[in-house]
Amino acid sequence: MIRESNIKFIKSGEKKRLLNTLKEQFGISKLKSWIFVETGKGKIRGFSGSMTRDEIDELSEIANVEVIGLYLFRxxxxxxxLSMDGSGIFGESANNGVVDIDENEMNVWIRGGNIERELENGIYIIKNGDDFLGCGISDGKKLINHVPKERRIRNG
Amino acid sequence: MGNNYKWKMKPLFEERMRELLRDEGDFNEFEKIIHTSPLRFIRCNTLKISCDELFKRLNNKWKVVQPFRNHGEIMLVESELLPGELGNAIEHLLGYYYVQEVSSMMSVLALNPKPGEFVLDLCASPGSKTTQMAATMKNEGTIIANDIKLDRIKILSANLERCGVMNCIAVRNDGAGLCERFAKQNFKFDKILLDAPCSGEGTLRSSPKTFLMWNYKIVKKFSREQRRLFISALKCLKVGGEIVYSTCTHSPEENEEVVDFILKKFPVDVEKVILPLKCRSGVVNWGGKNIDNNVEKCCRIYPQDNDSEGFFIAKFKLLEDLESFRGKND
Structure with missing residues (x-):
């Protein structure tokens, strides 16, 4: 959880740069008209609600705002x-940088394990069927797992 | 009675429940069911997956049924499961469902928030109802989800993330103080959910420690706190706006007496709620005191009626601006 003191809204120029990067990496060509905020360590959250930036600023003056919207990417x-949930949101419109893993690999991945794959270095969206499972970072030989601990299957 | 239950009702609690459930058979059914584990209900998170898709998928590994024809999102897992299995399934980790007791789903069904509305969830953690509202609202409109403690906000936040909730702002404040500030700044909500902190008499099946912890002082303490929260919440509700007051307890001091207090002091109407569970009317007499007859429109959910936990739900509409009402009545 990230404390949202002094909310840092992403301005339109920065939003364009982020969209270009999304396009370059994953072929995603559209960003919805959400409000984007940066919450430290380069984490970007998206808010789909009806409040304007000014209203959110006003809210932050009378309430301790802790979290805005959903963590999408870093x-x-x-x-x-992309975060686990960001991969679900953007994954369907991604046309490159997506790695489809099989059932066995999925069972390794969702437990926090890396997957052996020879791919170019870079960041890949991981999916199994219709399930988007976050992003992995390739070092050329394997996809390094970034599934957060609380979203992994615990071995009983 | 001679029953060998692991947990025992405290004498005063038993006396009060017997007063609420005057029929001996009814009370016995209540006593029997509160010593059993609750059923395993889940709610499909339609922000991430359709009910049909999840239903098919889960039936590949468990026996799952949809007990309510008009609420396909409510599913009951009938298979015997290992401890923690529901929370450790991939569909849960991906946010396709939320493990939620069926009676606790009823407050949001009563409030019925719609896409585009401005909604306040005053005591939001752990987020079962907040995520349910976000799904009902299709991530459109805004939910302000409040709770008082940071550790509770962390749990709320984790559940909002897992369920892909994007239209919510989580805030950490004393609920009453927050509403006063909202009112001052003219932040007015279309709908408010006040799922109030309570003595938890309805949660004996999932939380049997309540058998030990229950005492009358707690009931009275919560009753005062509930009134304080309710008064403040009304101040930031739009005229014509709706508020659902719910608790997971049976005690009339925390339910009908709170409703009665509000009806006497504020320009509100109680609305009849129609829910897919069996509801009994609110009680109009308690402890020798008469309570406003309108509390009959409130809904008492008893565990023995629905094989669920116990719950209380009341829905109100604000009829008039509070300032002008006060002006007229001073």
Whole structure:
């Protein structure tokens, strides 16, 4: 959870740059007219609600705002790593940078394990059938797992 | 009685429940069911998956049924499961469903928030109802979800993330103070959910420690707190706006007496709620005191009626601006 003191809204120029990166990495060509906020460590959240930026600012003056919208992706070395839920939102319109894993690999991945795959270095959306499972970072030989601990299957 | 139950009702609690459930057979049914584990209900998160798709998928591994024809999102897992299996399934981790007791789904069905509305969830954590509202609203409109403690906000936040909720702002404040500030700044909501902190008499099946912790002082303490929250919440509701007041307890001090107090002091109407569970009318007499007859429109959900937990739901409409009402009545 991220404390949203002094809310940092993403301005339209920065939004364009983010969209370009999304297009370059995953072929995603449209961003909805959500409000985007940056919450530290390059994490970007999207808010689909009806409040305007001014209203959110006004809200933050009378309430301790802790969380706005949904964590979508993180900017790392000018590349974007989609969150588990961001991969579900953007994954369907992505036409590159998507790795389809099989059932066995999925069972490894969702438990926090890496997957052996020879791919170009970079960030990939991981999916199994219709399930989007976040992003993995390829070092050329394997996809390194980024499923957060609380979203992994625990071995009983 | 001679029953060998693991947990025992405290004498005063038993006396009060017997007063509410005057028929001996009814009370016995109540006593029997509160010593059993609750059924395994889940709610399909339609923000991420359709009810049909989830139903098919889950039936590949468990026996799942949809007990309510008009509410396909409510599913009951009938298979025997290992402890923690529901929470450790991939469909849960991906946010396709929320493990939620069926009676607790009723407050949101009563409030019926719509896409585009401005909604306040005053005591939101852990987020079962907030995520249910976001799904009903299709992530459109805005939900302000409040809770008082940071650790509760963390749980709320984790559930909002898992369920893909995008139209919510989570805030951490004392609920009453927050509503006063909202009112001052003219933040007015279309709908408010006040799922109030309570003594939890309805949760004996899932939380048997309540058998031990229950005492009358707690009931009275919560009753005062509920009134304080309710008064403040009304101040930030639009005229014509609706508020649902719910608790997971049976005590009339925390339910009908709160409703009665509000009806006497504020320009509100109680609305009849139609829910897919069996509801009994609110009680109009308690402890020798008469309560406004309108509380009969409220809904008491008893565990023995629905094989569920216990719950209380009341829905109100604000009829007039509170300032002008006060002006007229001073």
């Amino acid at each position: 900017v790392e070395n000018n590349r974007l790593r």
